[in-house]
Amino acid sequence: MTAPLVTTLLVIAKEPRPGRVKTRLTPPFTPEEAAALAEASLADTLSAAARVPADRHVLVLDGQPGPWLPPGFAVVPQAGGGLDVRLAAAFAGCPGPALLIGMDTPQVTPELLAPALRRDAHDAWFGPAADGGFWALALARPAPSLLLGVPMSTPDTGAVQYARLRAAGLRVGTLPVLRDVDTAPDARQVAAAAPGTRFAARYAELTTAATGAGR
Structure with a gap:
């Protein structure tokens, strides 16, 4: 009898200290x-990821968990090395189909993520960033x-990674x-696009306080 596939949703993140x-948000x-x-x-x-059906929800963390961690997540430490090594190590710990996302897209929803863990004709799913x-x-x-070996944090990271998948015949x-939050303009655009999120509320709070203080 074939063992059932175990699906994993991975979130890779740094402790928000x-x-x-x-650091690119300062100033x-x-x-x-x-x-x-x-x-x-x-x-x-994490809230969006928790609502996606998966057998395992795993936070791959650089640092220590805090009160922002919801129930239902296992926490494992990130591997050492460059980002490509850390992402590869996160996938290496999965016994079956896996979806990995980062912490920089607070506008993500369960509906956006769900297709990537369905058992269909795709061998891989790829989410390009702006x-x-x-x-x-x-x-x-x-x-x-x-x-x-995929070069990370460059303007062609996505193109290289996508080409790697296709070259493997997937x-x-x-x-x-989606737009990652890396810079202040990114933060403004993402907050405007996802007004019901914690991120948008915190952005509004900080920018309103800054305006009131004359900054």
Whole structure:
């Protein structure tokens, strides 16, 4: 008898501590404000991920969990090395189909994520980011070698990763393009596009306070 497939939803993240996350938001935000925005983004992301049907929900974390972690998530530490190595290691720990997302897209919803874990004709799903990277990657058969050596945090990261999938002969489905929150203009656009999120509320709070203080 064939063993049932175990599906995993992975969220890879950094602990939202001042000076360690979202440093490109400073200025205009202070390190503490940037960390507050990162925490809100992470909380929104985890909330959406928790509502996606999967056998395992796993937070792959650089740092320590905090009150922003909802129930139902296992927490594992990130591997050392570059981002490609850390992503590959996250997939290596999965026994079956896996979807990996980051903490930088608080506008994500369960409806956007759900197709990537369905058992259909696709071997992989790819979520391109507006900055040229990617915000989601799903593999029906996790293979760390598909990520190792892909240059990360460059304008063509997404194109290289997508080409790697296709060169491996995979049938790739495409998720909608989303904007990562990396810079202050990113934060403004994402908050406007997702007004009901914790991220949008925190952004409004910080920018209103800054305006009132004459900053």
